[in-house]
Amino acid sequence: MPKPTSCFTCQSCGSVHSKWAGRCDSCGEWNTLVEEQIAHNATPVHKRRKKGRGLDFVDLGGESRAVPRLKTGIAELDRVTGGGLVAGSAILVGGDPGIGKSTLLLQATGKLAAGGAKTAYISGEESVGQVRRRAKRLGVSEQPVSLAAETSLGPILDALMVEKPDVVIIDSIQTLWTDQLGAAPGTVAQVRACAQELTRFAKKSGCCVILVGHVTKDGQIAGPRVVEHMVDAVLYFEGDRAHQFRILRGHKNRFGPTDEIGVFEMRESGLAEVPNPSALFLDGRDEASSGAAVFAGLEGTRPMLTEIQALVAPAAFGTPRRAVVGWDNSRLAMVLAVLEARCGVSFAGKDVYLNVAGGLRINEPAADLAVAAAIVSSAFDFPLPSDAVVFGEISLSGDVRAVGRMDARLKEAAKLGFKRAISAKPLKAGSKNDNAALPIIAIKTLTDLVTRVERSAEAGGCSDKSWAA
Structure with a gap:
């Protein structure tokens, strides 16, 4: 057969x-x-001719040289990559169309070239003239960057072997094709083959290759998941076009942490770094509104404050709605269930809307208490203390658990003018928070939080007795 x-x-x-x-x-x-x-035509592995040992094994305890880093000149990008680009690494950058992937990488290429690095930018989606116009708008048109527009993998690899750049940008991997395959560009076979060849080139030549990847409607990078396993780092560019903020988040990094984020602001002149995201996310906040709580969270090693907004309103239809933007929908359902079962706060016949201001997405369980506080504040139509930040994890029993790195959260809140924190007791037993940057209003159970908000609403003000530490 x-x-x-x-x-x-x-x-x-x-x-x-x-x-x-x-x-x-x-x-x-x-x-x-x-x-x-x-x-x-491939030769089976078991029929290949064996010459010598084939592999040279070494001990685990041997000396290894430090991995050199190449600074991009963009501090937020260096933070996400773990301190800079690593020679011989392959990085995959994904994001929605028009989110700013090409803009950020063109800016980074210009800064690298200005710092003395040899860089190349290969575009498969735009012509040379289009890239030049964008470079002029970004202010990097005078930098010595090697620019080309090509989609065939063969000429690209031949040119890179001659040019020998330190960093090369491929925009994008879905537009490349190789004549070794009969499939069309953008198919799984072409994306896999082109990514494999470029990754092999990066390892052999010591050049850092950055691949731009399209995303599907589900937010995943288009093409086979094996591409994400080939590369050394996978970065996602997130953000809402309605907001000027853009977030670069690391999902995989063999040379650094995977929970760091870089925050940028989209301007006419390109993407600008945001050294203090907390102040930017809290800009324009109304301190006297109900249904709002300031969450002191962590994104990697960086503490970050953001406002969580909630609205509890009568349901216009038979089935109440639960709408979430910037948080986990199932996590909201859990918090509402605990409030109903443990605290007696009923949400039957009421819509619940939750929003994280600024377009940021929160994945930390420490936001449970801030979400519950915002929902309770909206349910009783009474604001929380305007000078307090909230953080803590909620268990199904209704207990509030302490979270890690409380000192960093409190220091960031104190730096922005907050006077106190609403959270659980610190993790250290017997600690009285003498060295804490802010006094902590200890919340043992979620019922305690509901009682304090209810008493403040009945008293007509956030009295010191209701919010005593």
């Missing part, structure tokens, strides 16, 4: 099928199977 000459690959998940079908059995997507040719 002759061997099959083609297979069908899902463009969503990368799974391989022997025959075409309307729906992929692995991911459930429709109309994603594309025919690809199978190469039969």
Whole structure:
């Protein structure tokens, strides 16, 4: 029986099928199977000729040289990458169309070239004239950056071997194609093959290769997930077009932390760094409004304050709505269930809306108490203390648990003028917070928080007795 000459690959998940079908059995997507040719000229591994040992093994305790870093000149980008670009590394940068990926990387390329690094920018989506116009707007048109517009992988690799740059930008990986495959550009096979060749080039030459990747409607980088496993770092560019803030978040990094973020502000002249995101996210905050709580959170090693807004309103229809922007929907359902079961606050027949101001997305469990405080404040239509920050984790029993790195959170709040914090007791047993930057109003259970807000509402003001430490 002759061997099959083609297979069908899902463009969503990368799974391989022997025959075409309307729906992929692995991911459930429709109309994603594309025919690809199978190469039969590869020599099986067990038939390859063995020469010598093949591998040279070493001990774990041997000496290794420090990994050199190349500063980009953009502090927020260096923070996310772990202190700068590593020679011979491959980085994948993803984000929504128009979010600012090309703008940020072109700015970084210009600053690297100004600092003496040899850089190259290869565009597969725009012409040379379009990139030049953007570079002029960003103020980097005078920098010695090697620019080219090409989509064929062969000429790109040949030119890079001759040029030997320190950093090269490929914008984007979905536009590249290699003549070794018969598939169209942007398919799973082409993206996988091109990414593999560029990653191999980075490792052999010592050049840092940065790949720009498109994202799907679900927010994932388009193409097979194996590309994310090939590269050394995966960065996502997040943000809402309605806001001027942009957040660069690390999801994978072999040479640094994966929980750091970089905050940028979109301006006419490009992306500007935001050294103090807390002040920017709290700008324009109304201190006397109900349903608002200032959360003292952490993004990597950086403490960050942001406002959490909640609205509890009568449901206009039979089924109450639960709408969330910037937080986990299932986490909100848990907090509402605890408030109803443990604290007696009913949300039957009421819509609950939750929003994180500024377009930031919070993934930290320490935001539980701030969310609950904002919801309770809106339910009783009474504001929380305007000079207090809130943070703490809520358990299903209604207890409030302390979170890590409280000192960093309190110092950031004190720097922005806050006078106290609403949280659980510190993790250290017997501590009286003598060295804390702010006094802590200890909340043992969620019922304690509801009682304090209710007493303040009945008294007509946030009295010191209701919010005593």
